[in-house]
Amino acid sequence: MDESKTLQLPQCTEFIGFRWNQIPTLKFLTQYIRPYRVPYPGDERALLGPGLTLHRAQLRTLEAMERKHELASETDCDTLARHLLSQWPLREATIEGLPALPLLNVQQALLSVKPEWERLSDNHLLSEHVTDVHNLLDLCRDPARPEKTIEGNSTQEWYRCWKPSMKQPCIIDLLFQPLKELPIVEENVRQGQRSPRAQWATKIQGIVTKDQAIRHETPSGRLHQGTQPTSNHQSPTSELEEIVSHFSRSRDPVRNAYGQDLNRSLLALQQEYKNPANALAMTSLRVDTSLLHEAISSSQKEIQTRFASIHASMISGHKWLELGGLLPVLNPLTLLETLHHYVRTKSHGTIQADILSYGASIVNLQHLLRIRNAHQQADKIQLANEFHNIAHTSWKIEEHVDWLLLEIDFNLIIREDQQQVAQAMIASPNIVSNFVLQMNMGQGKSSVIIPMVATALAKDENLVRVVVPRSLLLQAAQLMSSRLGGLINRKIKHIPFSRKSPTDLDSIKAYHKLHSDIHKDRGVLLALPEHLLSFQLSGLQELSNW
Numbered sequence: 001m002d003e004s005k006t007l008q009l010p011q012c013t014e015f016i017g018f019r020w021n022q023i024p025t026l027k028f029l030t031q032y033i034r035p036y037r038v039p040y041p042g043d044e045r046a047l048l049g050p051g052l053t054l055h056r057a058q059l060r061t062l063e064a065m066e067r068k069h070e071l072a073s074e075t076d077c078d079t080l081a082r083h084l085l086s087q088w089p090l091r092e093a094t095i096e097g098l099p100a101l102p103l104l105n106v107q108q109a110l111l112s113v114k115p116e117w118e119r120l121s122d123n124h125l126l127s128e129h130v131t132d133v134h135n136l137l138d139l140c141r142d143p144a145r146p147e148k149t150i151e152g153n154s155t156q157e158w159y160r161c162w163k164p165s166m167k168q169p170c171i172i173d174l175l176f177q178p179l180k181e182l183p184i185v186e187e188n189v190r191q192g193q194r195s196p197r198a199q200w201a202t203k204i205q206g207i208v209t210k211d212q213a214i215r216h217e218t219p220s221g222r223l224h225q226g227t228q229p230t231s232n233h234q235s236p237t238s239e240l241e242e243i244v245s246h247f248s249r250s251r252d253p254v255r256n257a258y259g260q261d262l263n264r265s266l267l268a269l270q271q272e273y274k275n276p277a278n279a280l281a282m283t284s285l286r287v288d289t290s291l292l293h294e295a296i297s298s299s300q301k302e303i304q305t306r307f308a309s310i311h312a313s314m315i316s317g318h319k320w321l322e323l324g325g326l327l328p329v330l331n332p333l334t335l336l337e338t339l340h341h342y343v344r345t346k347s348h349g350t351i352q353a354d355i356l357s358y359g360a361s362i363v364n365l366q367h368l369l370r371i372r373n374a375h376q377q378a379d380k381i382q383l384a385n386e387f388h389n390i391a392h393t394s395w396k397i398e399e400h401v402d403w404l405l406l407e408i409d410f411n412l413i414i415r416e417d418q419q420q421v422a423q424a425m426i427a428s429p430n431i432v433s434n435f436v437l438q439m440n441m442g443q444g445k446s447s448v449i450i451p452m453v454a455t456a457l458a459k460d461e462n463l464v465r466v467v468v469p470r471s472l473l474l475q476a477a478q479l480m481s482s483r484l485g486g487l488i489n490r491k492i493k494h495i496p497f498s499r500k501s502p503t504d505l506d507s508i509k510a511y512h513k514l515h516s517d518i519h520k521d522r523g524v525l526l527a528l529p530e531h532l533l534s535f536q537l538s539g540l541q542e543l544s545n546w
């Protein structure tokens with residue numbers, strides 16, 4: 001190998017766009033020369049005014065002159081390109097000996113070709129150097145000794161060769177691969193993740209328990225929640241009953257009807273007090289911190305194991321791309337965002353189907369963290385709500401993937417009453433008559449229920465419009481954008497319309513395209529009542545004008 005010391009390295013600072021033995025061609029050079037041709041000077045056709053034409057014979061003569069000029073300029077371009085190619089591979093090409101080219105700006109064309117010419121010349125030097133090194137290595141090979149082959153069981157890891165015809169996979173291509181099973185040591189984690197929600201409720205009840213010190217027994221032997229009852233115990237709504245009774249006993253029909261409405265509202269309030277979540281809010285709860293920390297650690301380990309299994313299954317068979325850093329980015333965010341394709345394909349039995357269980361594990365971990373925060377802040381109401389609300393007991397995550405993403409994105413659990421109201425609103429298109437649903441303030445009507453309904457109804461055949469008063473337009477737009485613009489990734493649009501809006505064909509086509517785009521993207525349209533009425537009246541006006 002002493003001969004290798006005599007090899008001279010190319011005296012170049014950089015090599016750009018290197019290709020083996022690449023040389024310039026006539027077509028390659030002319031594309032840089034052609035923009036500097038002398039344009040056709042024009043003729044009598046440019047002097048004609050509107051409505052004036054020349055004789056047909058004159059037109060043919062002038063067109064022939066223009067074609068002749070174009071051909072002559074193309075010939076000049078080829079002449080310059082061939083002159084440069086005759087000097088390859090010199091780095092500094094000159095125009096010495098070049099004939100006169102009257103239809104080409106030679107200096108400007110040469111400046112345009114120079115950067116690419118020098119780049120290819122430098123790369124050619126590198127190609128020659130690599131060829132010399134390769135020939136030197138061939139001389140060092142002993143022809144009497146054959147190539148050494150690997151025999152028997154070898155620990156060498158072989159990868160599938162990458163062919164130019166193969167397509168570099170994107171994250172969507174990696175989703176529909178068969179899921180590899182989890183390691184046997186983690187099988188208990190897998191079973192725990194896919195257990196019924198009742199087992200998760202039992203686990204929560206083991207962490208958060210009712211304080212035994214404040215329980216009391218009745219003569220029947222049953223345990224009741226709350227503090228020790230006293231003889232002067234009074235219902236929280238008894239004072240309201242006395243106030244409402246004055247209206248309901250009135251002889252005035254208006255006041256009597258008003259009293260009957262108040263009685264119905266009072267009855268609903270009494271039923272709310274009987275809600276187990278509200279009863280627990282007045283009950284002291286005890287949190288087993290050791291079990292809580294153990295459950296949090298177990299959930300974190302479960303999430304990490306699940307992610308590692310999904311990651312390994314998605315990159316299997318693409319080892320070369322992984323080593324080259326050409327695989328798409330795989331992290332919890334990108335995995336959860338791919339669940340939108342599960343909604344459209346329902347691809348059970350693939351990697352994407354197992355990502356649902358991964359998302360459910362994140363919801364469980366968020367639930368435990370909220371319990372810990374409520375305990376640390378001594379928030380009894382929040383602790384009681386977390387004790388009572390168990391995720392996914394009344395709906396399936398496979399049927400409402402967007403609801404799962406909403407829970408993860410905003411660290412919440414969809415309550416059973418919210419799910420019931422949302423299901424009633426989702427079923428409303430199939431109901432002939434209109435109806436009204438009412439909930440108390442702060443129960444998640446705008447922040448939870450409306451996004452749930454919008455994502456469930458915004459399917460291929462539906463265009464969802466959320467109609468709000470003008471005073472709440474900005475607030476609703478900000479809220480819907482924050483709720484639906486994260487992991488759910490839905491577009492929110494507001495398209496105003498008034499009686500003064502133009503109704504010509506181009507405007508109506510643009511108006512229709514905006515609606516078609518939001519419908520195609522399964523987005524949500526935010527509208528005002530006056531905009532809907534204006535569009536309806538404008539349509540009737542156009543019909544009457546016919």
